[in-house]
Structure formats: C-alpha cells, structure tokens
Amino acid sequence: xxxxxxxxxxxxxxxxxxxxxxxxxxxxxxxxxxxxxxxxxxxxxxxxxxxxxxxxxxxxxxxxxxxxxxxxxxxxxxxxxxxxxxxxxxxxxxxxxxxxxxxxxxxxxxxxxxxxxxxxxxxxxxxxxxxxxxxxxxxxxxxxxxxxxxxxxxxxxxxxxxxxxxxxxxxxxxxxxxxxxxxxxxxxxxxxxxxxxxxxxxxxxxxxxxxxxxxxxxxxxxxxxxxxxxxxxxxxxxxxxxxxxxxxxxxxxxxxxxxxxxxxxxxxxxxxxxxxxxxxxxxxxxxxxxxxxxxxxxxxxxxxxxxxxxxxxxxxxxxxxxxxxxxxxxxxxxxxxxxxxxxxxxxxxxxxxxxxxxxxxxxxxxxxxxxxxxxxxxxxxxxxxxxxxxxxxxxxxxxxxxxxxxxxxxxxxxxxxxxxxxxxxxxxxxxxxxxxxxxxxxxxxxxxxxxxxxx
Ligand code: ARG
Numbered sequence: 001x002x003x004x005x006x007x008x009x010x011x012x013x014x015x016x017x018x019x020x021x022x023x024x025x026x027x028x029x030x031x032x033x034x035x036x037x038x039x040x041x042x043x044x045x046x047x048x049x050x051x052x053x054x055x056x057x058x059x060x061x062x063x064x065x066x067x068x069x070x071x072x073x074x075x076x077x078x079x080x081x082x083x084x085x086x087x088x089x090x091x092x093x094x095x096x097x098x099x100x101x102x103x104x105x106x107x108x109x110x111x112x113x114x115x116x117x118x119x120x121x122x123x124x125x126x127x128x129x130x131x132x133x134x135x136x137x138x139x140x141x142x143x144x145x146x147x148x149x150x151x152x153x154x155x156x157x158x159x160x161x162x163x164x165x166x167x168x169x170x171x172x173x174x175x176x177x178x179x180x181x182x183x184x185x186x187x188x189x190x191x192x193x194x195x196x197x198x199x200x201x202x203x204x205x206x207x208x209x210x211x212x213x214x215x216x217x218x219x220x221x222x223x224x225x226x227x228x229x230x231x232x233x234x235x236x237x238x239x240x241x242x243x244x245x246x247x248x249x250x251x252x253x254x255x256x257x258x259x260x261x262x263x264x265x266x267x268x269x270x271x272x273x274x275x276x277x278x279x280x281x282x283x284x285x286x287x288x289x290x291x292x293x294x295x296x297x298x299x300x301x302x303x304x305x306x307x308x309x310x311x312x313x314x315x316x317x318x319x320x321x322x323x324x325x326x327x328x329x330x331x332x333x334x335x336x337x338x339x340x341x342x343x344x345x346x347x348x349x350x351x352x353x354x355x356x357x358x359x360x361x362x363x364x365x366x367x368x369x370x371x372x373x374x375x376x377x378x379x380x381x382x383x384x385x386x387x388x389x390x391x392x393x394x395x396x397x398x399x400x401x402x403x404x405x406x407x408x409x410x411x412x413x414x415x416x417x418x419x420x421x422x423x424x425x426x427x428x429x430x431x432x433x434x435x436x437x438x439x440x441x442x443x444x445x446x447x448x449x450x451x452x453x454x455x
Contacts, residue, residue, distance in 0.1 A: 005077070005082060005085060005086050005089065006077065006078060006082055014076070019075050019076055020075060022078065022316070023075035023076075023077075023078050023079065024078065024079045024080075024319045024322060025073035025074065025075045025077070025078070025079060025080065025083065026073075026075075027322040027323050027326060028073055028079050028080035028083075028322070029071050029073060029080070030117055030322070030326060031080045031110075031113040031114070031117055031322070032069050032073075032080055032084075034112070034113040034116035034117055035080050035081060035084055035109065035113050036064055036067060036069075036084060037116070037213065038109055038112050038113060038116075038192060038209075038213065039064055039084060039088075039100055040061055040064050040065075041192070041208075041209045041212040041213050042100075042103070042104055042192060042193075042209055043057050043060050043061055043064070043099075043100070044057070044061070044208075044212065045204060045205050045208045045209050045212070046099070046102060046103065046202075046204070048205070048208070049202075049203055049204060049205055050203075051102065051103065051202050051203065051204070052099050052102065056095070056096050056099060059092050059096050060088070060092060060096050060097070060099060060100065062092075063088045063091045063092040063096070063097070064084075064088060066091065067084065067087055067088060067091070069083060069084065069087060074086075079106065079110075079319075080113075081106045081109055081110065082106075084100075085097060085100050085101060088100060102202065103193060103195065103200045103202040103204045104192060104193055104195055104200070105195045105196040107194075107195070107196050107197065107226040107314040108191045108192050108193060108194045108195055108196075108225060108226060109191075109192065110319075111191040111225065111226065111228070111229075112190060112191045112192045112213065114231070114232065114321065114322065114325065115187045115190075115191070115215075115231055116213065116214075117325075118183075118187060118231060118232075118235055118325060119184060119187065119214075121235075121325075121329045122180050122181075122183055122184050122235065123184070124333065125180050125239075125242075125329070125332065125333060125336070126177055126180050126181060128333060128336045128337065129173050129176055129177045129180070129242075129336065130177065130454075131340070132173055132336055132339060132340055132343075133169075133170050133173050133174065133177075133454075134454055135340050135343050135344060136166050136167075136169050136170050136173075136343055137166075137167070137170055137447070137450055137451070137454070139166055139343050139344075139346065140162075140163040140164075140166040140167050140170070140443075140447065141163070141447060143161070143162040143163045143166065143348060144161060144163045144440060144443055144444065144447070145161065145440060146161065146162040146163065146348050146350055146353060147159050147160070147161060147162070147353060147354050147357045147425055147426060147429055148160060148161075148162045148165065148263060148348075148353040148354075148356070148357055149353070149356045149357045149359070149360070149362060150165070150362075150438075154255075155360065156356065156357075156359055156360030156361075156362050157362065158362050158363075158365060158428065159357040159358070159362050159363070159425040159426075159428045159429050160429060160438040161429055161438050161440060161443055162348055162353065163443050163447070164438040164443055166343075167443065167446060167447075167450075169245075169249055170450060172245050173242075173245065176238070176241065176242040176245060179238040179241065179242075180235075180238050180242075182234075183231065183234045183235050183238055186230070186231060186234055187231035187234070188215055188216040188217075189210075189215060189216065189217055189218065189219045189220075190206070190209060190210035190213055190215035190217070190218045190219065191218075191219050191225045191226070191228075192206065192209045192210070192213065192218070193206040193209060193218065194219065194222035194225040194226060195222070196226070196314070197222055197223055197226050197313045197314060198222055198223075199222045206218035223312055223313055224312075226313055226314040227310070227312045227313050227314065229303070229307055229318055229321055232303055232321045232324070232325055233300070233303055233304065233307070235325060235328070235329075236296070236299050236300040236303050236324060236325065236328055237300055239296050239299075239300070239328040239329070239331075239332045240293075240296045240297050240299075240300045240328075242296075242332060242336075243292070243293040243296035243297070243331070243332055243335065244293060246289050246293065246335050246336065246339050247289055247290045247293040249289075249339060249342075250286040250287070250289040250290045250339065250342065251290055253283065253286050253342055253346065254283055254286050254287060254290070257283050257286075261356075262349055262352050263348065263349055263352055263353050263356065264346055264347060264348050264349060265346075265347050265349060266281075266283060266342070266345050266346055266347070267345040267347070268281070269345060270283070270285050270341050270342065270345045271283060271284070272284040283342075285338045285341060285342060286342055288338070289335045289338055289339060289342075292331050292334075292335055293335070295327065295328070295331045296328050296331055296332060299324040299325075299327055299328045300324075300328075302320070302324055303320070303321060303324050306318065306320050306321070354425065357425045358399055358401065358425050359399065361390045361393060361394075361399075361400055362425065362428070363400050363401070363422060363423045363424070363425060363427075363428045364386045364387070364389070364390050364400065365386070366422045366423075366427070366428045366431060367382075367385075367386045367389060367400070367419075367422050367423070368382040368383045368385070368386040369382070369422075369431075370382075370419060370422045371385055371386065371412070374419075375412075375414070375415075385411055385412055388411045389403070389408065389411045392407065392410065392411065399423075400423040401420075401423035401424060403423070405417060405420070408420075
C-alpha cells in the first residue's frame with residue numbers, strides 16, 4: 001500500500017507493530033458516515049467561497065457520494081480520515097482528491113465526527129430512557145395499593161406503596177434523560193475548520209459548515225477546539241451516573257427476590273438455572289446489570305486519566321476516546337433494555353409485602369405523630385413514649401397492631417380506642433399526604449400527571 005498520502009515520501013515505512021498500535025481504524029468504522037458528511041459540507045463551502053473550482057468540487061462530491069467504505073478500514077492509513085481521502089483519490093485522481101484536506105485537518109475533523117456520532121447515540125439513549133420510564137409507570141399503576149416495607153439501612157422503616165417506590169425511578173431516569181439532553185446542548189459547537197490548531201489562511205466560512213452539519217455555531221478558539229474532549233467526558237459521566245441508577249435498581253430487585261425477603265418474583269423467561277442445583281432460579285440479568293456498571297465507571301476513569309496530563313492542543317492520547325465512548329454506549333444501552341425486561345417480568349408477592357410492612361414496628365412514627373396531634377405533646381416527648389411501646393411489644397413478642405388497649409394504656413393512660421388505627425400499615429401509608437409523600441391519593445395525582453407527559 002502506498003502511504004505517500006500521509007508520509008509524503010519523507011518518512012520511511014512504519015513498522016508493522018507500530019501500524020497496529022497507532023491506528024484507530026478498528027473503532028473508526030462508526031465514524032465513516034459522519035466523516036463523509038463532513039467532507040461533503042467542507043467541499044461545498046470551499047466551492048461557494050471560491051477556494052476550489054466548481055468543476056473540481058462537483059467531481060469531488062460525486063466521488064464522495066460513490067465511496068464504498070465497508071467495515072474494513074486499512075490500518076496502514078491510520079484512520080478513517082486518511083482512508084476516505086485515499087479512496088477518493090483513487091476514484092477521482094490526485095488533482096481533485098488532493099483538495100479534500102484544504103483548510104482543515106484530522107484534528108478538527110475527528111472532534112466534529114465524534115460529536116456527530118455522539119449526538120445520534122445520545123438521542124437513542126434518551127429514547128430508551130423514555131420507553132423505560134413508561135414501562136415503570138405502567139408497573140406502578142398495577143401496584144398502587146400494594147403495600148410494602150420501606151427500608152432505611154436495609155431495616156424496616158415505614159410502610160410505603162410499591163407504586164411509590166417504582167415512581168422514584170421514574171424521577172431518577174427523568175434526571176438522567178435531562179443529563180443526556182444537556183450533553184447534546186453542550187456539544188453543539190462545530191470544530192470543523194480550526195484545522196490543526198491555529199486556524200487557516202483560506203477564507204473559509206465556518207458558519208456555513210457548522211449549519212450544514214447541524215450545529216448551533218462554530219467553536220471560537222482553535223487551540224481549545226482541538227484540545228477539547230469535554231463532550232466525551234460529559235457523556236461518559238452521564239453514562240456512569242445512569243449505570244449507577246440501573247445498578248441500584250437491580251440490587252433492590254435482587255435482594256427482594258432472595259429467599260429471605262421473597263417480596264417479588266420474576267417470570268422464568270429472565271431467570272437462569274444452575275448446572276448442579278436443580279432447584280435454582282437465578283436473577284442473572286439483574287446481577288449482570290450490577291456487574292457491568294463497572295465498565296461505565298472504568299471508561300470515565302480512563303478518559304479522565306488520559307486527559308489530565310495533556311498540555312493544550314492535539315495529542316494522540318485523545319484517540320483513545322472513541323473506544324471508551326462506543327463501549328460505554330453499548331454497555332449502557334443493553335443494560336437499559338435488560339432493566340426493561342426485569343420490570344416487565346416482575347411480580348409482587350403482595351401477602352409477603354404486607355406481612356413484612358407490618359414487621360419491625362413500622363408504625364411507631366405514626367404513633368408518635370398521633371400523640372403530637374391529639375395529645376398536644378412535643379414531638380420529642382411523643383417519640384419517647386412511642387419508643388416505650390416498641391420496647392413493650394418487643395419484650396412481649398407482639399406486633400404493634402397486636403397490642404390490646406390495656407397494654408397501650410400502660411404506656412400512656414389517657415388514650416382511647418381510636419389510637420388503634422394508627423398501627424395499621426394501610427392507614428400509615430394514607431396519612432403521608434405531604435407533597436411527594438406515599439399516600440395513595442398523592443400517587444394517583446402523580447400518576448395522572450406523568451401519564452399526560454407521555455401522551
Ligand atoms: N485518528 C486520530 C484520532 O482519532 C485523528 C488523527 C489526528 N492525528 C494527528 N496525527 N494529528 O484522534
């Protein structure tokens with residue numbers, strides 16, 4: 001292969017090991033289309049600025065339209081940019097193909113191409129998250145009145161509606177969606193035309209190419225432009241945060257599906273068996289969501305490490321960005337899709353949820369609140385009295401709603417029968433009417449608001 005195009009007969013041949021080590025062709029296949037678009041836009045601009053002759057430009061554009069670049073890019077040409085130029089030159093000759101890099105370089109091109117590819121990825125992830133939120137919302141609708149123990153420190157805390165738990169994730173993924181959307185906003189400046197690092201002496205029109213490639217405006221500083229990979233860090237960081245959320249969801253579901261908790265179960269179609277224990281039904285997809293999140297964190301860490309020691313301007317270190325972006329995208333996209341399956345195939349064990357919601361004295365706070373509201377005590381006084389009743393119940397091996405009126409009166413004399421209802425978990429849930437609380441009434445309002453969002 002003739003590499004004059006890059007090495008200009010001045011450099012001798014690169015050895016095979018270095019070719020393999022330095023080329024970005026393996027990852028660049030994803031950039032083929034954006035790079036062709038970039039070259040077309042740039043050529044149209046060169047012609048309309050009178051920098052390249054119309055006839056030359058037309059042949060060049062025709063050639064670019066006819067390029068057949070498959071998945072195989074030649075590593076000896078280092079990357080997609082030189083593969084495109086080389087192929088085009090083969091079709092239209094050096095006179096015309098040789099004009100392709102006029103007024104631009106690979107440094108500005110690659111940053112433009114990654115932004116364009118990333119834009120598409122970000123839109124896909126946003127769409128996936130919208131679909132995921134809808135699936136969670138539908139599951140929540142089925143479980144409005146399903147009462148479960150709410151946990152803090154993995155200890156029974158207060159009863160909540162299972163729908164309320166699920167709707168927490170509708171909020172969480174709304175923030176993720178917004179974060180990814182902000183990534184699109186942040187990358188919306190076009191690097192094309194800053195050339196290697198200093199700009200160019202040709203009278204190019206960067207506003208034109210920026211507009212043509214769908215960016216809001218061209219970048220302002222050529223040195224910053226070829227040095228910048230903030231848009232990569234933004235995406236990797238959003239992906240890492242989103243992966244954290246999916247992993248936390250998976251973790252809850254794994255715990256609740258355990259034999260000890262047994263709050264939920266999954267349909268067989270997402271469970272795996274054991275090669276030795278015939279009885280086993282394991283939630284492997286959930287465990288792998290948790291396991292793969294590490295790749296998203298690792299990719300962010302790798303890119304931060306790559307960037308932190310670089311003096312300004314372009315260094316080949318930055319070429320590592322593509323692998324990390326594409327990998328994080330693939331991992332995250334699959335994890336979101338599998339998380340969809342977890343939610344779709346999840347069944348609640350309602351009896352068990354209700355039973356555990358009432359274990360661990362989960363209505364003790366409601367009793368304290370009752371004493372404040374009905375007996376005019378300070379919260380701290382009420383808290384102590386409620387603590388005493390928990391002590392009594394614990395010693396006598398009873399749940400709070402199993403105590404008799406006489407037993408309750410041992411702790412505070414002037415109570416009447418209507419205190420008994422505060423120990424009901426259902427009542428407890430319905431008392432939480434404050435904004436954002438778990439009462440069924442609140443959840444119904446939230447559900448109908450959210451459903452409008454999806455219409
Ligand atoms: N393939 C490189 C990358 O992906 C772009 C080429 C820049 N190369 C250079 N020698 N300036 O970052």
